[in-house]
Amino acid sequence: MFGQRLRLARKRAGFSLRALAERMDPKVTAQAISKYEAGRMMPSSAVLAGLGEALDVSLDFLMSDRIDVLDGLVFRKDSGTSARDRARAEAVLIDNLERYLTIEEVLGIPPAGDRFGDCRCDCIATEAEIDERADRLREAWDLGMDPVPSLCALLEEKGxxxxxADLPERISGLACRAMRQGRVVADAVVVSTRTTVERKRFTLAHELAHKIIRSTGNPGITLERAMDRFAGAFLVxxxxxxxxxGARRRRVTYYEIARLKHAYGVSAAAMLVRLGQVGVLSASAVRRxxxxxxRGWLTTEPEPMCDEQGFAAFERPQRFRRLVWRAVGEELISPVRGAALLGESLEVVEWQVSGPPVTHLIKE
Structure with missing residues (x-):
């Protein structure tokens, strides 16, 4: 396990074996690091500390055994994404998941069961089947046909x-199952803090699709295209x-698209594509x-959703923070440990525990 973490941390940093050896204090050879990664040798405590410093990772990250492997790891990424970017995103995910699992262990919360059994399918062959799967999931989760107020809250509710997280620029999201000793300990979805709320919601729905549809039986429908179709059908x-x-339109005005995108919480481009998918607009009208x-909607979002308003006010993960604060409040962990889990300063956490100093509440 240590060897896998060391290799991941090295790839995340973009170092070759030789480059890492050159940065080490105390000095070790590239051959020794290779043996550490292969599991043929363990470093001394001094070398272990040096590896953490050279790679800018905690010793907890290098030595933890809460997660053995990320199974079914899929990235929502641009074509130019590098191996270093993927390793960095994977390391970010592991770090966040291990903190999540830590606080669940403290509170005695067992792993969530499989919430997708009846809705999951091994293969789909048509776009109509994809829409049907999205509708079936909405029905199973009692969502009706109304827009989903918060994808984050919905997915957290479903386990x-x-x-x-701050992912590399070319990666907007990823999904996986975290495994330990051959069993699933967490289903996870990660979205980038860099994205707009419109894209964040679509990315979450896209990654949800990966947990429902495993493959396509149609060479004309790639898996990623199927995931996008599911995301559009689930959100709209x-x-x-x-x-x-209306069922058939020659055109839909900019005004209507702007209102629809705000009603459903999707981008204008996704809304336009969806109008074509359901037959409101012809394929030629969408292309035109x-x-x-x-033309510029794929790079610049028209009529963007404002921060802290509408969907943007609710579309952020909440459960992890709630669990940490619950543990701090019940004195199951110290404020110091809470600050470490939250990635915040001890001063901020202590202020949140006790409230502002009394002197701030007394009027002169």
Whole structure:
């Protein structure tokens, strides 16, 4: 386990074996580091501390055994994503998940069971099947046809660990199952703090799709395209959209698209694509829109959602912080440990525990 963590930390830092050896104090050879990674040798405590410092990771990260492997790891990424970016994202995920599992252990919370059994399928062959799967999941979760107020809250309620983290620029999200001793200890979805709320919601729905649909039986539908289709159908149910805008339209105005994107909490581009998918607009009308007035929508979001308003006010993970504060409040962990888990200063945590000093509350 230590060897796997060391290799991941080295890739995250972008170091070769030789480059890491050159940065080490005390000095060790590249061959020795290779043996550490292969599990053929363990470093001394002094070398272990040096590895943590050279790689800018904690000893807890290098030595923890809470997670053996990330199974089914899938990235939502640009084509130019490097191996270093993927390693960095994986390390961020492991660090966050291990802190999450730590606080659940403190509170005696058992792992969540499988919430997707009846809705999961091994293979889909048509786009209509994808929409049907999205509708079936909404029905199973009693969501009706209304817009989902918070994807983060919904997924956390269903037992998925949702993490918002500073991911590399070319990666907007990832999903996986964290394994320990051959069993699943956490289903996880990670989204980047760099993305807009519109893209964050779509990314969460896309990563949810990976937990429902495992493959496509149609060479004309790639798995990532299927995930995007599911995300659109889950966020914007076809029947509800048809009731709002009508079954067949020659065109849909900018005004209507702007109102619809704010109603469902998706990007204008995703809304335009969805209008084509459900048959409101023809495929040629959608292509024409992206070639003209919607040309820049993939890079610049029109009518963006404002921070702390509408969907943006609720679309952030809450459960981990709630659990940490519960443990601090019940004195199951110290404020020092709480600060470490939250990644905040002890001063801030102590202020939140006791409130502002009394002198601040006395009027002169």
């Amino acid at each position: 998925i660990k949702v993490v918002e 149910p076809g029947r509800d959209l048809l009731e709002k805008v 829109a992206f070639a003209t007035f919607a």
